[in-house]
Amino acid sequence: MQPVDFAIITALAKEAQAVVSRLEQPTTRRFEAEDIRTYHYGTISFQAPGQFYRVVVITLPNMGTVSAANAVTDTIARWSPRFVLMVGIAGGIPQGDLDLGDVVIADQVVGYDYGKVTESGIQPRPRVYPASALLLDRIHNFWDNAWEQQVNVARPVNARRPISKRWVGPIASGNKVIASTEFRNQLLAQWPKLLAVEMEAEGVFGAIFDRPHIRGALVIRGICDMADERKSDEWQEYAANAAAAFVVAFLKSSPVEPIDASAEERQTEPSQKYHITINEAHGVVIGDQAHIVQRFTSEPVARERGFEVASSSPAQFMEIPGKTYRTLIGREPIIGDIIAALRDPGGKWLVGIDGMGGIGKTAMANEVIDRSQAEHLFDMVVWESAPKLERLHDTQAIGGLTFDTVLDGIGRQLGALDVPKLKSQDKEARVRTLLHNQRVLVVLDNLETAHESQNEIARRLQPFLNPGKALMTSRHRFKGDVYAVHLSGLDETSAIRFIYQEAEEKNISRIKVAEQSEFQQIAQSTGGSPLALKLVVGQLGHLSLDTVLNQLSKIRPPDSDTNEDDYLLFYKGIFFSSWQILSDAGKQLLISMAHFAPGVGGTSEAIQATSDLANDVLTRSIDELWRLSFLEIGESPSLNKLRYYLHALTQNFILSDVVQILK
Amino acid sequence: MHVARKQIQQIYLDSRHRYVGYYLRYSEESTHLAYMLEQELANLQQAFHWAIEDNKHELVARFWEAIGDFFWEHGYWQNYLEWGETALNAIRQLGRRETEA
Ligand SMILES: Nc1ncnc2c1ncn2[C@@H]1O[C@H](COP(=O)(O)OP(=O)(O)OP(=O)(O)O)[C@@H](O)[C@H]1O
Numbered sequence: 001m002q003p004v005d006f007a008i009i010t011a012l013a014k015e016a017q018a019v020v021s022r023l024e025q026p027t028t029r030r031f032e033a034e035d036i037r038t039y040h041y042g043t044i045s046f047q048a049p050g051q052f053y054r055v056v057v058i059t060l061p062n063m064g065t066v067s068a069a070n071a072v073t074d075t076i077a078r079w080s081p082r083f084v085l086m087v088g089i090a091g092g093i094p095q096g097d098l099d100l101g102d103v104v105i106a107d108q109v110v111g112y113d114y115g116k117v118t119e120s121g122i123q124p125r126p127r128v129y130p131a132s133a134l135l136l137d138r139i140h141n142f143w144d145n146a147w148e149q150q151v152n153v154a155r156p157v158n159a160r161r162p163i164s165k166r167w168v169g170p171i172a173s174g175n176k177v178i179a180s181t182e183f184r185n186q187l188l189a190q191w192p193k194l195l196a197v198e199m200e201a202e203g204v205f206g207a208i209f210d211r212p213h214i215r216g217a218l219v220i221r222g223i224c225d226m227a228d229e230r231k232s233d234e235w236q237e238y239a240a241n242a243a244a245a246f247v248v249a250f251l252k253s254s255p256v257e258p259i260d261a262s263a264e265e266r267q268t269e270p271s272q273k274y275h276i277t278i279n280e281a282h283g284v285v286i287g288d289q290a291h292i293v294q295r296f297t298s299e300p301v302a303r304e305r306g307f308e309v310a311s312s313s314p315a316q317f318m319e320i321p322g323k324t325y326r327t328l329i330g331r332e333p334i335i336g337d338i339i340a341a342l343r344d345p346g347g348k349w350l351v352g353i354d355g356m357g358g359i360g361k362t363a364m365a366n367e368v369i370d371r372s373q374a375e376h377l378f379d380m381v382v383w384e385s386a387p388k389l390e391r392l393h394d395t396q397a398i399g400g401l402t403f404d405t406v407l408d409g410i411g412r413q414l415g416a417l418d419v420p421k422l423k424s425q426d427k428e429a430r431v432r433t434l435l436h437n438q439r440v441l442v443v444l445d446n447l448e449t450a451h452e453s454q455n456e457i458a459r460r461l462q463p464f465l466n467p468g469k470a471l472m473t474s475r476h477r478f479k480g481d482v483y484a485v486h487l488s489g490l491d492e493t494s495a496i497r498f499i500y501q502e503a504e505e506k507n508i509s510r511i512k513v514a515e516q517s518e519f520q521q522i523a524q525s526t527g528g529s530p531l532a533l534k535l536v537v538g539q540l541g542h543l544s545l546d547t548v549l550n551q552l553s554k555i556r557p558p559d560s561d562t563n564e565d566d567y568l569l570f571y572k573g574i575f576f577s578s579w580q581i582l583s584d585a586g587k588q589l590l591i592s593m594a595h596f597a598p599g600v601g602g603t604s605e606a607i608q609a610t611s612d613l614a615n616d617v618l619t620r621s622i623d624e625l626w627r628l629s630f631l632e633i634g635e636s637p638s639l640n641k642l643r644y645y646l647h648a649l650t651q652n653f654i655l656s657d658v659v660q661i662l663k
Numbered sequence: 664m665h666v667a668r669k670q671i672q673q674i675y676l677d678s679r680h681r682y683v684g685y686y687l688r689y690s691e692e693s694t695h696l697a698y699m700l701e702q703e704l705a706n707l708q709q710a711f712h713w714a715i716e717d718n719k720h721e722l723v724a725r726f727w728e729a730i731g732d733f734f735w736e737h738g739y740w741q742n743y744l745e746w747g748e749t750a751l752n753a754i755r756q757l758g759r760r761e762t763e764a
């Protein structure tokens with residue numbers, strides 16, 4: 001039989017009808033001797049004439065993941081589809097203005113049914129399946145919104161918006177009809193970016209796993225209720241039609257090469273070989289979750305083009321701070337060494353990065369995560385930061401980092417919310433199990449501010465790690481059984497490359513007239529500290545090269561980067577020059593920003609409320625602070641919003657040298 | 664114009680007040696939305712801490728009302744223990760003031 005380009009799986013008759021009614025030359029095929037299915041076979045022509053996809057549509061006898069996995073197995077055996085699409089309706093999760101009738105495309109599917117039954121109850125162990133990266137890419141590049149007009153059933157009158165929108169984000173899948181706000185919120189707590197819940201996708205992904213001819217699957221769902229107590233059928237027809245309209249419009253845009261009909265028929269494998277039983281299908285080890293955590297590079301692009309994109313990294317990674325650099329400069333050999341150490345099963349379990357503030361430890365930890373994820377070194381990454389600012393408060397600050405709270409954080413981020421409540425022996429046993437069952441990279445940032453000695457924390461953590469590893473950063477040197485990397489400033493060549501990159505990003509042209517010797521001078525007097533270099537480049541947006549160099553000549557790079565007072569003084573000098581450039585509104589904003597947790601910051605609403613600046617002034621001041629490198633801008637990990645934040649050293653400058661309130 | 668020292672202090676204190684107010688409102692609006700609270704946890708902790716330190720009993724009580732359950736349910740046990748106590752005291756103080764009035 002001629003293989004098809006797409007197999008479209010639906011759960012309900014009305015979902016199948018909505019798709020089949022849009023096919024060209026639909027015919028019905030049955031193979032009663034071999035399976036129970038009815039296949040609706042047809043084609044979908046491209047907008048540009050002459051070419052088309054072959055498509056087969058089926059609907060399931062029952063809802064649920066088992067039924068879906070069985071049906072997909074049959075369909076694969078008969079039609080050898082290149083891609084499998086799950087199309088239909090789903091319960092929505094209130095995120096932004098997501099509404100009934102909207103269409104959700106899953107960038108990953110979370111199988112929430114799995115868990116481990118223990119004495120203390122069921123521990124959820126969700127499985128995560130990534131959508132076809134190829135199709136997702138095409139979705140992100142499919143900008144035509146005409147599909148909204150092609151929904152051909154009446155829109156119920158209780159709509160809040162006149163037309164449907166499309167969304168991209170995670171979908172939860174499992175064998176439960178969800179009509180409970182409470183359960184919905186439980187899922188949300190674990191997967192904050194969740195857009196929808198449904199009952200089949202997990203079976204589809206389970207069944208296609210490891211099939212050599214299948215290039216991947218994608219789930220497209222119209223929202224028919226909000227998975228809460230108000231669940232009703234009123235929107236089902238419309239939502240099913242919207243999903244079908246979207247899918248067919250998408251396929252008409254010819255997102256991938258069709259199978260060449262004149263080419264030799266692909267060899268269809270004998271059906272027995274494919275006929276894994278459902279238990280086997282569910283027993284398939286999803287070995288490759290790791291790459292899901294790679295940050296989704298096409299996301300900002302998609303958003304820039306006006307698409308609603310819910311961020312794609314699952315809850316476990318939400319505590320990883322956003323990247324503050326575009327490309328990490330001058331650290332290649334060190335990163336290579338660190339990755340090698342993490343890769344080596346016989347190597348040290350702990351890797352420690354130390355160096356003075358602003359030298360790039362956190363940035364490097366971020367980069368190491370990205371690289372190790374690209375290599376699939378770990379299944380999960382958990383990130384714990386010791387809070388930086390404690391000197392601010394009279395009462396003992398909360399959330400100080402200790403070995404005990406490190407265990408809490410690991411448990412929490414791995415979804416075991418009861419861990420923090422356990423007594424220390426039980427807690428240790430529990431975390432040990434969690435860490436033995438998967439390869440986890442435990443990242444501990446800012447250990448210099450921990451409430452216990454960093455070397456003691458490291459020593460106690462070590463026996464928990466295998467098969468995982470730990471990556472730690474601190475302003476203080478690591479001792480003990482740690483693969484320790486000491487970061488110092490960028491060398492001259494890298495510093496100059498850094499200056500160019502910064503100047504280009506911030507559109508600072510004065511750098512073009514600088515001579516080699518002047519670059520060298522900047523590199524030397526900043527000691528190659530990336531943070532200092534950033535600030536100096538920012539100053540060049542306002543001041544002449546001579547003035548900046550003159551100011552720099554009065555500042556000495558710290559003699560020893562282990563003496564905190566020494567380098568705080570050094571940064572103070574540089575910060576002060578930048579501070580003096582600021583407008584009054586810029587100063588007001590910067591002081592207001594110092595309340596926010598460094599590296600976390602706030603959304604524009606939070607900053608506006610705190611600074612009390614009028615909208616246009618705020619926009620101008622943000623730009624001013626960003627150009628001077630007082631402020632970093634990043635994406636909020638799970639809300640669809642930008643965040644603005646200060647570096648810990650910037651906050652320290654404002655609080656101790658400007659406001660002078662630090663104790 | 665130069666922002667004078669006194670002015671700087673004023674800006675700092677005023678904005679801190681607004682910061683605490685913003686995150687109090689935020690926590691009240693997001694009470695049942697764990698992911699919203701999680702997202703701003705570091706700021707909520709900071710704001711809560713200011714409320715405690717400035718002895719703003721009413722704010723402390725409201726904060727606790729809005730995020731206490733979240734701490735309990737989502738594995739922020741440490742926060743739950745440390746702040747539950749403080750919040751309870753604040754609520755008692757409030758009660759005392761009300762009975763006195
Ligand atoms: N090699 C690099 N290339 C480009 N940017 C860098 C590099 N190293 C650091 N940066 C940038 O410099 C700034 C300071 O780096 P980072 O925050 O990582 O310092 P840190 O050592 O973690 O400081 P702290 O001790 O205060 O936590 C950040 O904005 C970071 O993105």
Ligand SMILES: [Mg+2]
Nearest residue numbers: 361362363446
């Ligand atoms: Mg850091």
